[in-house]
Amino acid sequence: MKRSATRDWRQLLGMAWPMALRMLMLHGIVVVDAWLVASLGEEALAAMGLASAVGGLLLGAQNAFSNAAQILVAQAWGSGRPEALRSNYRTSVLINLSVCAIGLGFLALSAEPILRASAHSEEVFLGARNYLLIFSGVVIAEAFGQSLSAFFNGCGETRAPFYSYVFSVPINIALSYALIHGVWGMPALGLAGAALGSVVGSAVRAGYLLFRVSQDQGHWRSAQLEPLWPAARRHLAFALPIAATFFSAQASASVCMLIYAAYDVYQFAALTLMLPWVHVAGTFGMAWAQATGIVVAQHLGQGGGRAKLDAFLWMAWRGVMVSSLAVAAIYACVVLFAGEIYDGIDGRTRAALLTFLPTLLLLPWPKNSNAICGNTLRAAGRTVYVMHIFVWPQWAFKVPLSAAMVLWWHAPVGWVFAILFAEELLKFIPFHRGLLWGEWKRSLPD
Template identity: 50%
Template sequence: MSATPSTATPPAAGPASLDVFALAWPMTLKAIILHGTVVIDAYLVSALGETALAAMGLAAAVAGFVLGAILAFSNAMQLRTAQAFGTGDPVFIKSALACGMAISLTVGCVGLAIISLFGGSLIGVMAPTQQVADLAIDYLTVFSLVIVGEAIGQCLSSYFNGCGRTRLPLYSFCLSLPINVITSIVLIHGYFGLPAFGVTGAAMGSAIAVTVQVGFLVVRLWALDGYLRHVAGWRQLSFVATLRRHLAFALPIAVTFFSATFASHVCTLIYARLNLNEFAAMTIIAPWIMVAGTIGMQWAQATGIIVAQLLGQGQREEILDRFLRSAWRGAFVAAGVVAVIFLIVCLSASYLYADLDVETRTVLLSFLPILLVLPFPKGSNAICGNTLRASGDTIYVMHIFVWSQWLFRVPATALAVLYFDVSVFWVLSLLFFEELLKFPVFHRRLLRGDWKRAKIAN
């Protein structure tokens, strides 16, 4: 049975930006809905009052570290699967799936063990009251089922993305989202004769939803690639050797995502030392930067998937060059769309945030010059990073991200806010300057062309 769909056997001209779009739009929509789900869950729990909302936020913050680790390794799984899928080798494809699942489940189980041992104590220290702590622990206990489900679901989603079937993870999420909302409402408030579980009911709704989501993905995996269970052997001599090779590819990518998340948290804590209006403006714009920026980031990830598939096929350099030029042009279009979204948000601040102080809205509007230019170097750097990762150059990409964050953005933010008390405009500008710092080292490496000659042999 063949494992190679149309994306793995492109015509002589090779794939183009339309092929990237076909992969990117479901990934983008899924990511945007995922961010929106966090807002919906908080809204449902907010009806129970500040205590319940604080408990959910605290528990989610603790669980977020484990979910972040699972997501970090799933991003690596996506590219490794694309490499395997490009080769058309069933043994390689099976190896990528098995290794990715083993790592994801291990990360989830280790995370649950740490939460079990230290989560209660950590929540007890961080919670403002004992009531908040008790509710947070109850929520986290049930939410552990969600962590297990996400360990499986994120791995399968990344596998399907790497195979070019990006609509399947989107379908699974569209199926689970209304189930999450409906069951959470029923279980939180105790409708239809059921007990009112309060904030714990929100965790129950999420657990039910993720079970449905994983079930859908497993059924589709069985229908589309069930033949893999009959494939004998591993990419290396044994499963342990194959797992070690997979981990060597995945770990630098995972470290990059860990570092980015931690650096963002540190910077947010530093932003809290700004005056009230400036901090409020930064708090408002941060989710917009994350959600709107998803458009460019998913375009870059889709580009990386196709590059990995082409390298797995051993395509000629001229096809790789032609595809990347087309994808790069599309990346600038995506950056333009993101810039337009920022423009609309800033110019509509008086309507979107009418209840805020005039000074806060003025600060928000002052961000516009930076927000209009930020998506362009950020999108171009993302194309470089995902292309280099697809070729296996993961350690170099990790160094660029880690050192630009910890030798520039974090210390520069601390100096700007804590010591020099500069305008918040320049504090936000550090995001743009970080991209400029990464720009030459990313592009020089890409233009050198070694990535085109990478051999996906292991």
Template identity: 50%
Template sequence: MTLKAIILHGTVVIDAYLVSSLGEAALAAMGLAAAIAGFILGAILAFSNAMQIRTAQAFGTKNAVFLKSALVSGLTVSLVVGGVGLAVLAVFGGSLIGAMAPSAEVAEMAKGYLAVFSIVILGEAIGQCLSSYFNGCGRTRLPLYSFCLSLPINVFTSIVFIHGYLGLPAFGVTGAAMGSALAICVQVGFLIYQLARVDGHLARIPGWRQVTFAKTLFRHISFSLPIAATFISATFAAHFCTLIYAKLSLNEFAAMTLIAPWIMVAGTIGMQWAQATGIIVAQLLGQNPSEHVLDRFLSSAWRGAFVAASIVAVIYLIICVSATYLYTDLSIETRAILFGFLPILLVLPFPKQSNAICGNTLRASGDTIYVMHIFVWSQWLFRVPATALAVMYFDVPAFWVLSILFFEEVIKFPLFHRRLFQGAWKRAEVAS
């Protein structure tokens, strides 16, 4: 799961690296377009994460009807969310880019990137859903293989389209989106083939979990909505903040655009450990184990979580120290800002990791509404307004803008840990 997620977010880093050779304006255009598309991708990923837990519960009960219901319901929801998102993007995307872009040149490049990236959004609606299904069933290698297959295609075709090699015209920023679109088509084709090969028999199993598909879909949405709302809120808050970052100076915005994908990629090590913990807890709860079994598992998972947080901090250290060599085409000021992020990046992984273990464990037990409240209110009552004030009113340096992420984790810390230590999650009956 970690390797797959690193490759997923690494694609964004690779695109940013390839586009960085075109200059700060091209990089800002891609960052702006990716932030807008991220609202839709975030919604798709949110429901996919909910489906991952639901599938894990079904897999733990060893009920084939339950498993088929989770798959079909999750896929239906994902396609509807992706379709609605694309419709909204078609109507309002151009106006939003025009309002947020720092110049007309950046706006035109962002619109071209976003038009092609719509194919990626549709592909992710299917691909993320199937990946979450395989993860919930414990077949975590299949999503990894799909990304290992698509990544080389993405890198090669993006280079060709961006710079116009092999006799093709140079598409610039749009070329990065074209490479991603071809790669997602290959990836989705692989996942559909593996689903038919491994679990094709589910199509022949009659019946649904709640008698009819309509009731089954409604039950799936009822379970998924608090989890999805949590992830949607997190993604929307992150991308809303990215739009606010566009009001920074060009060098600061370029630095934030570069460090954000690295935070996602390196942070994935800890986040996927926490999600894997939640999957296994959901599978165990489906088998009605003793509290001793759950305590023993969670204790070992928690120790591993802090090792993961240490690894993330070391990666951040390497990235910041190497900024001068990684981004030689950018200005000295932009690289200096990147290096200045180091102190806050060294401490951020530890409270974030511990909070993630708590949140995923509580979700696995069905305590989804409480987790949703912690995330939603900390984001929209603290992070977003604090970012807006810091950038648009007080004009603080980029370092302190990034530090808001750390202070948000500190606020969430006592709320998560108190709930987990109360122990009610160990007595949840997920099968019912």
């Protein structure tokens, strides 16, 4: 049993660390862009925050379907059916391209009135609009990048998506810096330069993953494809609740960001700086939870039993609780040393950041434990159950309470930020009840 636990720990760690670093680099791009843009002033930060709220919706939709595909690929890999593996690969790419087309259509019709209604000034509106127009290239590149990452992750090859960021992130950062500030012979484009650097970085990442797939000599490449329409229907039947969950999370975050825009420019700038850090530092726990879901899906695809699953989940939960302590420490360092990290930000922005500290110290613990539950339940097919747990607290609690506190009660920004922690507490009991005593678990063999 001890050797088995050690093997499980190594398997989970071997999958989780590349995923964590990949997520860290993905969300870190936003942090780095904010760091580079901060020198342009609070107006530029506000413009970037608005554009990211709208652009994040499109990337969130693609990420939603990719996370569903990741579980399906893991189940196909565990069952040893190459035809299912190849069909899931094809269907995932086609669905993400369709989502990309729909998203760009939405962007063309709705982005400008949304940005104009939310911007503090004409300068903020123009900066956000130009940033978002260029950022459309990221959406197109990520239609391929995210679906290919999901395929590699589902097969347990989590290093390939990580390496794609190793190649693309330095290009993104260097090019963004050069184009923002006009160094190394580049034009000084300001905020638009950050968006253009992100486009080039995403294109490099997608190109690398396409190259890796083309070089793969696995037996799945020659397997017979299932008919497209039945495969797509089955894929969508499983994926839609998961996609709805992830898209709802991104949509509610974007709506809240537009609500937060009613704050003065200093409080809104503080939120623009801190919220990406919530994702960046949180990647360690989220990657561990996603790797847990992949291993559980492979285990169930192989017809594994309940006792081994319980032992594995207990080990996974202990690991994610250790990471919560590290995440809380990172949050504290960002808040306490914000003046040194972001040279030139206003003292009023730093004061707003300090009010976030109590929430940031508590947030990782329920958030990471809920993530373990959610990814495990999705792997077990309880996608609708997980969807309800996510969607109702977001739209019946977080969004309306944020609107009331910001627009009507004019509550301090630290109180509104604390809603993130309250939302995780609402999800805690149903998530853990479903994981520990759900019917899906009782049906497993001993």
